[in-house]
Each structure stands twice: as C-alpha cells, then as structure tokens.
Amino acid sequence: MPVRKVCIVGAGVAGLYIATILDSLEIPGLSYDILESSDRVGGRMYTHKFSDAPHDYYDIGAMRYPCIKIMDRTFDLFERMELPLINYYLDSDLTPSLFNDRFKSDEKDPYNVGVGKGGQVPDAVVDSVSKLLGDAFNPYKALLKADFKNGMEELTKVDELSTREFLRCGGPDGKGPRYDFSPSSGWKR
Known part of the structure; x- marks a missing residue:
C-alpha cells in the first residue's frame, strides 16, 4: 500500500x-x-x-x-474528544439581561438606545426598527407559540439567512418588510 x-x-x-x-x-x-x-x-x-x-x-x-x-x-x-458540555439557558426568570450596562425590559426600546431613554439613536428610528422587527419576526413567534414543532420547521427554512439578510431581502419569499442598511438610507424602511 x-x-x-x-x-x-x-x-x-x-x-x-x-x-x-x-x-x-x-x-x-x-x-x-x-x-x-x-x-x-x-x-x-x-x-x-x-x-x-x-x-x-x-x-x-x-x-x-x-x-x-x-x-x-x-x-x-x-x-x-470527551469535551465537558454545560447546558446553555438563553433566558429564564432568574437571568437578567444587560446591554450597555442597562437591564433589558420588554418595551419597544428594551436596551434603552433611544434618545428618550438616554441613548444616542433617534426615537423615530427606534420606533421604525421596533415595528419592522415585529412585522418581520412576530409571525415566527406566533407559529412557535401555537405549535413549536411546526414553528421550528418554518424557522429552519430561513436558517441560512442572517437577521440582516432576512431584513434586507424581505424574508424568504421577498414579500416581507425590508430594511435598507446602506449608510445613505438614513435608516429608512
């Protein structure tokens, strides 16, 4: 040989x-x-x-x-390789979420990035992005809540798209909300 x-x-x-x-x-x-x-x-x-x-x-x-x-x-x-693994918990009632040293809340500006909450992002942009994200991802959340297995199957269909690409192209079929990420867009939809 x-x-x-x-x-x-x-x-x-x-x-x-x-x-x-x-x-x-x-x-x-x-x-x-x-x-x-x-x-x-x-x-x-x-x-x-x-x-x-x-x-x-x-x-x-x-x-x-x-x-x-x-x-x-x-x-x-x-x-x-006999690597020790630990369970990863993304969220629980005992897990506080911090972003920029601020606790996350369930509001439309959970990370306090808007000017009205002491951040630097114009509030109109926060409102626009919050609505856009809700329009884009709430259908998946509803599917997961109604039937987790079916919701995961639908979510897996777009797994190859990053969040940015998903929003840029309007989702898997191009019919969803789109977001223009170019600097000249002024953060407009």
Whole structure:
C-alpha cells in the first residue's frame, strides 16, 4: 500500500473533525499533519477564564451549539474528544439581561438606545426598527407559540439567512418588510 500524507489546515472544529474521521477510517499508509497558526486548538471555540472561581469566564466566539440535526457532527466531535458540555439557558426568570450596562425590559426600546431613554439613536428610528422587527419576526413567534414543532420547521427554512439578510431581502419569499442598511438610507424602511 502506498504511503499517503494529508495536510489539514487549521485545528478548529472542522480540522479536528477531519482528523477524527481519518483516524476512524484506519486507511493503511495514511498519515496526516495538522497545521495551526495559533498556539492552541479549537479555533473560534474558546473560553477565557479570568480566575479559577466558578462562573468567572467569558466565552469568546462560538459558545452555543443548538442540538439540531445539522450539528450532529459537531456533537459527535465533542463526544469523541470527551469535551465537558454545560447546558446553555438563553433566558429564564432568574437571568437578567444587560446591554450597555442597562437591564433589558420588554418595551419597544428594551436596551434603552433611544434618545428618550438616554441613548444616542433617534426615537423615530427606534420606533421604525421596533415595528419592522415585529412585522418581520412576530409571525415566527406566533407559529412557535401555537405549535413549536411546526414553528421550528418554518424557522429552519430561513436558517441560512442572517437577521440582516432576512431584513434586507424581505424574508424568504421577498414579500416581507425590508430594511435598507446602506449608510445613505438614513435608516429608512
């Protein structure tokens, strides 16, 4: 069997997973090197620990991994590497949300970015964006509330769109509210 050598560029999740696949295939004569430009593995997956005290850390980059079908390989890698995982709770009654050192509320300006609340964004822009976001995303919220499984199926159909792209193009069919992000737009709809 001829000797074959493979070069894997990057020791992030993808590079490490490729290495585990190659290991599992047990191809005779195959070896690989992983080239990594930084001094650690993991790529965008990184937790900075300020001290050894509990909860004294900050997740930098990728930190939340939803347990959905498309992430099966990532979770397989976590299992193979015996990485300790903790549940991530996006929201609970005990979890305060802060933005710019202010507690989030359920109002139309929950992060207090409008001029009327001491922020720097004109209140008319906050009102416009609040309405636009509601028009764009409230249908998905209603679907999730009415039938979570069906709501998730509908939400998954637009999973490849970032929020910005979703709003720029008017949703998956182009019929929804659109938002012009160009600097010359003056933040107009």
